[in-house]
Amino acid sequence: MFASFWLAILGTFLTRSGIISSVHAFAQSSIGPWFAWFLAITFAVFVFFFALNHKHLRSEHKLEAIVSRESSFMFNNLLFCALCFTVLWGTWFPKISEWVQGNKVTVNAPFYNRVAIPVALLLIILTAIGPLLAWRKTSFESLRRNFKWPTVGAVIAAVFLMITPPSWGGAFGLRPWVDISYFYSLMAISLAVMVTLTIASEFYRGGRVISEKSGQGMFASMVQLTHRNTRRYGGYIVHFGVAVVLIGLAGSAFNQDKEQEMAYGDKMAIGPYTLVCRSYTSDEFPNYEAEWAVLDVYKDGRQIDQLTPERRFYKASQQTSTMPYIRSSLKEDLYVVYEGLNPDNGHPILKAHLNPLVMWIWLGVWIIIGGTILALVPNAPAPVVVPVPARRLEHAAPVPAGD
């Protein structure tokens, strides 16, 4: 808790004080020393209260086995801490390099891709394994039995994605030997499938136990199961949402973009789409001047849409703003930006981006929100069958379910 608060303030200090160059370092003022003092004082307060209460903070847990859900939580926290350290280290390294070597270096995406992605993949493996581990102790036999089908499913998904032709678009045709980013994408999607199957098996096995005992249908049993322990099953739905987000992020390995000057009737091909410029014009409105192009979108020789990307110049603020046009589908997002006019011939310059699986990120976020809301719903009381004398039945109260 202390570290989270302190690091959040440290991040604000780094960007707002101008120590690290950032788009947020807009306010150059004397706030830096004030911020530094605030950080020092809060750190001192944390250390003081930690020293004062360290006896109460000491855990009294006993761990029975390394292969248990408790230890999986600990490894999970370790990986999150490692990722946190990576971000902190990567953020500070340009400054440290300047102090030590006298010159700044850049720490951007290639660094995080190489350092953080392997750790993040380990984290996903734990997300898949975690629900299969029992509290206190898990036998390897039980782990092997429960892990078999999710692993088989993940391998089938990986092989399927590798052998399909790239012309199918999206994440199909993932050849991991072509590029390391394809390898990471393939791993991410396979592990997301494994997480999904693990979660599905949790719902299925729990639902089957209730179904066998109560004689209800499987779906009703799974609903009842979820209602009995909303925190646990809401949490699984959040995990499923994370898996869906992961599939969306894996699509970034296939991002494409193209920039082209387009006169009337000119064509631009990007992925499975062909954009044809039908017209371009400009107009003046009370608040702004606008330039835009009208583009027909063709796929497989058939017109499927018409896009009107626009560029505006706001008179009062003297600011230019682009109004990109986005065509979203589960497979990919086509994102077209009107960049401006070529001053030599007056033709518009357009930039098209094809970003696969972006919709999956949004979908995953909605699933995460749904799972979180579900986890906040109070548990339904579990029906308890207790042989008690008939005369006492009228006073029997339902017992609330635990975690």
Next chain:
Amino acid sequence: MKPKPNPIVRRALQCAALAAAVFAFSGASDPSARFSELGHQLMCICSCGQILLECNHVGCPDSDMMRNELMAAVGRGDSDSLVEQAFVQKYGPTVLAAPTTTGFDRTAWIMPFVALLAGCGILVYIVRSWRNRPAPALADGITPVRGPELDQFREQAEKETDV
């Protein structure tokens, strides 16, 4: 006498090792793949803070020129290190998108894994100390279940709940 490994298994392992080596050491060879790979290792210098080939800064004054320079260097057949050196000489060390793997820059790559290993060590220490803790005292009259009896109860719970 030492048992002789199964020839099929041995051949399969050799094939796997060869495939791994080819995968590990194969680099981008065609010019467009090299352009893409190198372009993702360089920064645009217009202060947008973006990777050169991902700079979507409308009307960027630098990225087009830098891309052309990169394309020319790749077309000439310059090696990766020569291309990077040329960019560093012209635009400074901040044009590289990640620290190099020489000198002090190496610490950038090593430290996160050192931290992870140190964290693993601390975790193993915690797990051991928690395992060695004495069991909490039970109220009078309750006898703790241990050994085969506990395993039997666990097995029964696994069968009944299928967990």
